[in-house]
Amino acid sequence: VLMTTVCLLSVVLVGLYAVCRCMIPWLVQSNSTLALLWYDFVLEMTLDLLTRTTRPQRLLRAVIINAVRGDPDSVIRAIDHFCKHTEWAMNIGDEKGAILDSVVMETSPSTVLELGTYCGYSAVRITRLLPPSTRLITVEMNPDYACVARQVIQHAGLQDKVCVLEGQSADLIPKMAEMFGIQTFDFVFLDHWKDRYLPDIRLLEDCSLLAQGSVVLADNVVCPGTPDYLNYIRSNLNYRSRFYQAHLEYTRVLDGLEKSEYLGCRQGKRQVDRETDR
């Protein structure tokens, strides 16, 4: 009886392990709700509890161990490897990262703002492509994430070219001109909480921080999605918008980036909306 019980238990355990190891990743790889629930909630909380560390701390450790100090590309590779083979994280990732790279290179910006730093992955991606005189200002509301981002950026050797600002985007955007003497941003990367995209683009406009030709690139416009922002930017005569289809970072879930060029303030839908808002 004991032998049978042990055998049965072993079969059940092996079965459970196989389900966890193969089925769950297979399932969550292609379903957006499952993917975010599993990677961003279940797995993260479980690993935080078991290791008594946070995901950004684990990611930083992988960078310190595997990336060459002073080499931004090796930092990017180390993070992508960690997120593909060890633990998913909400960086833009390699596939959408390549699109980000191409937009940064074609814009060749002198003033750059990022909303949503997290561990500094996209900050490193953007900054490594900037001309020597250009600095990136990146905004992060979580002080623990900001602390990790500074260390990742330092490991990449880009600390003199990046300013990690701690705080809420809504509080910091109106202070940008005064704090940095910046009149307008040539390139803005939106990658913070998705319900902030619309209020913050409007705030950037209200603070006159966009000039004709400024480029705004928004991540995750499909997954988790930003329908109000997309509706606003696509129906607005002040912008020329283009969608780049891709996948949610490190998964097969459909996602995409929206690149919007500010054309200057025209007689568009936005002004009409604003009049009605008031």
Ligand SMILES: C[S@@+](CC[C@H](N)C(=O)[O-])C[C@H]1O[C@@H](n2cnc3c(N)ncnc32)[C@H](O)[C@@H]1O
């Ligand atoms: C998707 S992550 C950013 C990922 C990063 N851009 C990358 O690709 O490596 C979003 C980050 O935005 C931050 N965040 C969300 N809302 C914010 C806000 N209103 N102001 C500042 N930071 C915010 C979150 O704390 C989180 O770290």
Ligand SMILES: [Mg+2]
């Ligand atoms: Mg993102």
